[in-house]
Amino acid sequence: MNYRKLLxxxxxxxxxxxxxxxxxxxxxxxxxKGRTLVVGAGKAAxxxxxxxxxxxxxxxxxxxxxxxxxxxxxxxxxxxEAAHPVPDAAGREAARRIVEKLGGLAPxxxxxxxxxxxxxxxxxxxAPGISLEDKQAINRALLRSGAxxxxxxxxxxxxSAIKGGRLAVAAAPAAVVSLMISDVPGDDPxxxxxxxTVPDTTTTDDAISVLRKYRIEVPGSVLKHLQAxxxxxxxxxxxxxxxxxxxxxxxxxxxxxxxxxxxxxxxFQPLILGNAIEGEARDVGLVHAGIAQQVARYGQPVxxxxxxxSGGEATVTVRGDGRGGRNTEFLLSxxxxxxxxxxxxxxxxxxxxxxxxxxxxxxxxxxxxxxRAARAGLNPKARLADNDAYAVFAQLGDLxxxxxxxxxxxxxxxxxxxxxx
Amino acid sequence: MNYRKLLxxxxxxxxxxxxxxxxxxxxxxxxxKGRTLVVGAGKAAxxxxxxxxxxxxxxxxxxxxxxxxxxxxxxxxxxxEAAHPVPDAAGREAARRIVEKLGGLAPxxxxxxxxxxxxxxxxxxxAPGISLEDKQAINRALLRSGAxxxxxxxxxxxxSAIKGGRLAVAAAPAAVVSLMISDVPGDDPxxxxxxxTVPDTTTTDDAISVLRKYRIEVPGSVLKHLQAxxxxxxxxxxxxxxxxxxxxxxxxxxxxxxxxxxxxxxxFQPLILGNAIEGEARDVGLVHAGIAQQVARYGQPVxxxxxxxSGGEATVTVRGDGRGGRNTEFLLSxxxxxxxxxxxxxxxxxxxxxxxxxxxxxxxxxxxxxxRAARAGLNPKARLADNDAYAVFAQLGDLxxxxxxxxxxxxxxxxxxxxxx
Numbered sequence: 005m006n007y008r009k010l011l012x013x014x015x016x017x018x019x020x021x022x023x024x025x026x027x028x029x030x031x032x033x034x035x036x037k038g039r040t041l042v043v044g045a046g047k048a049a050x051x052x053x054x055x056x057x058x059x060x061x062x063x064x065x066x067x068x069x070x071x072x073x074x075x076x077x078x079x080x081x082x083x084x085e086a087a088h089p090v091p092d093a094a095g096r097e098a099a100r101r102i103v104e105k106l107g108g109l110a111p112x113x114x115x116x117x118x119x120x121x122x123x124x125x126x127x128x129x130x131a132p133g134i135s136l137e138d139k140q141a142i143n144r145a146l147l148r149s150g151a152x153x154x155x156x157x158x159x160x161x162x163x164s165a166i167k168g169g170r171l172a173v174a175a176a177p178a179a180v181v182s183l184m185i186s187d188v189p190g191d192d193p194x195x196x197x198x199x200x201t202v203p204d205t206t207t208t209d210d211a212i213s214v215l216r217k218y219r220i221e222v223p224g225s226v227l228k229h230l231q232a233x234x235x236x237x238x239x240x241x242x243x244x245x246x247x248x249x250x251x252x253x254x255x256x257x258x259x260x261x262x263x264x265x266x267x268x269x270x271x272f273q274p275l276i277l278g279n280a281i282e283g284e285a286r287d288v289g290l291v292h293a294g295i296a297q298q299v300a301r302y303g304q305p306v307x308x309x310x311x312x313x314s315g316g317e318a319t320v321t322v323r324g325d326g327r328g329g330r331n332t333e334f335l336l337s338x339x340x341x342x343x344x345x346x347x348x349x350x351x352x353x354x355x356x357x358x359x360x361x362x363x364x365x366x367x368x369x370x371x372x373x374x375x376r377a378a379r380a381g382l383n384p385k386a387r388l389a390d391n392d393a394y395a396v397f398a399q400l401g402d403l404x405x406x407x408x409x410x411x412x413x414x415x416x417x418x419x420x421x422x423x424x425x
Numbered sequence: 426m427n428y429r430k431l432l433x434x435x436x437x438x439x440x441x442x443x444x445x446x447x448x449x450x451x452x453x454x455x456x457x458k459g460r461t462l463v464v465g466a467g468k469a470a471x472x473x474x475x476x477x478x479x480x481x482x483x484x485x486x487x488x489x490x491x492x493x494x495x496x497x498x499x500x501x502x503x504x505x506e507a508a509h510p511v512p513d514a515a516g517r518e519a520a521r522r523i524v525e526k527l528g529g530l531a532p533x534x535x536x537x538x539x540x541x542x543x544x545x546x547x548x549x550x551x552a553p554g555i556s557l558e559d560k561q562a563i564n565r566a567l568l569r570s571g572a573x574x575x576x577x578x579x580x581x582x583x584x585s586a587i588k589g590g591r592l593a594v595a596a597a598p599a600a601v602v603s604l605m606i607s608d609v610p611g612d613d614p615x616x617x618x619x620x621x622t623v624p625d626t627t628t629t630d631d632a633i634s635v636l637r638k639y640r641i642e643v644p645g646s647v648l649k650h651l652q653a654x655x656x657x658x659x660x661x662x663x664x665x666x667x668x669x670x671x672x673x674x675x676x677x678x679x680x681x682x683x684x685x686x687x688x689x690x691x692x693f694q695p696l697i698l699g700n701a702i703e704g705e706a707r708d709v710g711l712v713h714a715g716i717a718q719q720v721a722r723y724g725q726p727v728x729x730x731x732x733x734x735s736g737g738e739a740t741v742t743v744r745g746d747g748r749g750g751r752n753t754e755f756l757l758s759x760x761x762x763x764x765x766x767x768x769x770x771x772x773x774x775x776x777x778x779x780x781x782x783x784x785x786x787x788x789x790x791x792x793x794x795x796x797r798a799a800r801a802g803l804n805p806k807a808r809l810a811d812n813d814a815y816a817v818f819a820q821l822g823d824l825x826x827x828x829x830x831x832x833x834x835x836x837x838x839x840x841x842x843x844x845x846x
Binding site for chain 1: 571574575610611678696697698699700701702703704705707708709711712713715716718719722723726727734735737762785804805806807810
């Protein structure tokens with residue numbers, strides 16, 4: 005059995021299911037009578053813009069922001085590259101120009117809004133009167149406070165000039181069709197890139213309550229902003245959303261289902277564990293190992309030959325000096341815990357093509373990986389302790405290298421457990 | 426639906442399946458012509474001894490070691506309480522007396538050996554010429570070295586007077602029946618309490634190679650010991666094992682299967698994820714949350730109403746100042762990640778009745794737990810960050826208190842996800 009090929013085929017199927025070239029064209033509306041303005045942000049923004057250009061019959065203009073290195077050739081839509089995950093001046097300036105372009109549209113015009121993972125920081129524009137520094141300080145305090153994600157988003161939306169439906173409002177009275185590639189658990193359009201085209205159900209009063217509840221100190225200027233009527237986000241039922249359509253066109257689940265079909269076609273029963281599995285990467289690896297061992301020993305939760313599949317974004321708490329993203333850490337931890345379990349192989353890779361800040365998407369774990377590592381003089385446990393998982397897979401030639409895939413539906417993990425001979 | 430009752434019923438079924446009173450009697454051999462000597466060690470040792478006494482027709486004598494507080498009333502078998510997990514003088518003295526008692530038995534005599542989790546440290550007796558301090562220092566160095574568990578066990582067995590089959594050899598020519606309650610992944614008899622009645626396939630040369638491979642410094646006296654013929658562990662085929670029978674009488678899997686039957690009887694489809702799932706407790710909680718969310722949203726990997734079940738020993742890296750074992754940490758992390766997911770409830774508890782070093786076995790998470798915590802002024806995220814999960818469940822009245830259960834098949838976790846209304 006060529007595990008290497010099947011695992012890579014599954015990953016490629018997952019990425020293809022979320023690729024703009026596949027999922028954008030089928031969701032495009034008919035051209036309007038007036039102008040068509042394309043705006044957007046995210047790791048897939050340039051590729052989505054290119055997919056629009058390649059499938060659009062009328063005139064077209066616009067501006068999208070993507071991450072450095074995630075660009076794609078466009079002729080009619082301007083593509084700006086900017087920093088992610090920490091916003092920079094290029095992103096702020098592009099966001100300002102997008103808001104400017106949305107002003108003065110007519111009812112017969114159409115705005116195509118192209119949203120994908122990373123869009124929130126690429127399109128960061130503080131509300132008038134709020135400095136970026138204040139916004140960042142409040143964000144850090146929120147993260148430490150114990151506030152729920154819903155509470156944090158409530159505050160963020162009320163400090164932004166774009167989030168929480170403000171982009172759609174800025175486009176009124178033009179029609180807006182927002183196409184979204186989801187990288188968030190649950191695929192809620194109001195959470196993807198903080199919902200620039202989605203009405204907000206929370207209020208400035210809610211935002212102030214959250215700040216008080218968690219005793220978050222804010223400058224007087226921020227409090228004054230939140231107490232002003234202009235800070236209120238647009239609400240459901242607001243007639244300015246009348247011409248707005250939000251469509252989630254690709255999700256992590258779509259990617260996992262595509263990989264599951266590839267596994268089934270190769271005779272491996274797929275079992276999707278979850279599309280939003282999070283946690284410290286090495287511990288996520290241990291839990292996956294425990295499930296893979298149960299498969300091999302008891303045929304639970306599914307009998308081999310099978311493929312355990314999961315998605316979601318693991319985290320890495322860096323304590324060592326090595327190199328490695330969450331996918332190589334997951335995989336090395338998995339391999340150590342499996343301790344040579346026969347006929348078991350795995351892949352872990354980021355669907356955006358970049359594992360954290362490395363140059364690889366992820367890596368492959370093969371049945372002989374630990375043996376080969378030992379022969380190469382590598383100590384996998386010591387490398388994992390030093391956050392140096394990249395080095396192990398690099399030295400073994402088992403990195404998965406794709407370059408930016410120009411989409412993002414989070415991490416992809418699959419473990420093949422073959423029938424025992 | 427009374428989730429509280431069903432979850433507790435499932436846990437009780439898991440514990441009952443591994444209770445000595447249930448599993449010892451059915452595995453007892455017929456009485457021998459000669460003497461019957463009962464020896465043993467572990468958290469279940471006293472309860473196993475009591476189960477022997479209550480179901481044995483002939484004369485009986487013996488000595489078993491259990492953890493402080495895990496005793497059970499015995500009339501004919503002496504029960505010694507000792508320290509776990511760090512051995513103390515009481516345990517060493519009991520181990521010495523057990524080896525002494527095994528000398529001078531006849532072929533018509535029978536040794537009943539009762540082994541359970543914790544037995545390894547309760548029955549720690551260094552080989553002659555090795556100090557306990559040396560043994561402990563080498564053990565610490567092994568844990569840091571990156572050695573596999575198999576490599577570590579090889580060294581440990583060659584430094585012990587009891588492990589790696591030596592207890593059985595000491596009992597020859599008497600017959601030995603060893604009854605084991607497993608708390609180790611894979612239930613390998615040579616690993617449970619380091620296999621005191623199981624032949625060892627590794628050699629002193631292997632042990633020396635491991636020490637060299639990982640550059641572990643050992644005192645000259647230890648090296649001299651390992652180079653002497655007396656240090657060699659008894660091997661498979663050694664005729665002194667001729668009269669030895671090893672039986673694993675209860676396993677973590679047995680406990681999970683019993684809980685699964687209880688869930689099914691209540692209309693919840695059980696899915697056993699793994700009986701040996703390890704990792705940092707809060708991250709194990711996050712992964713379980715990811716699977717539970719997939720169940721609720723997609724009916725994957727199983728459709729509700731269902732029960733996700735797992736076992737194994739999670740770990741807690743203490744960074745805060747609070748109270749809490751791995752089960753309450755798992756549960757609080759799970760609850761925060763589920764963020765109020767409706768119709769979902771869970772239990773996590775140690776089958777030995779003690780969650781780490783606390784007085785509770787574990788706790789319950791109910792659909793309204795986070796709401797009740799908020800009303801009680803508790804900040805679950807802050808408590809989790811402070812390793813203070815115990816306090817949350819204690820204040821809500823949701824601890825599971827059993828006292829020592831007198832068995833040990835590791836942790837038990839179950840998540841009920843009901844059908845949506």
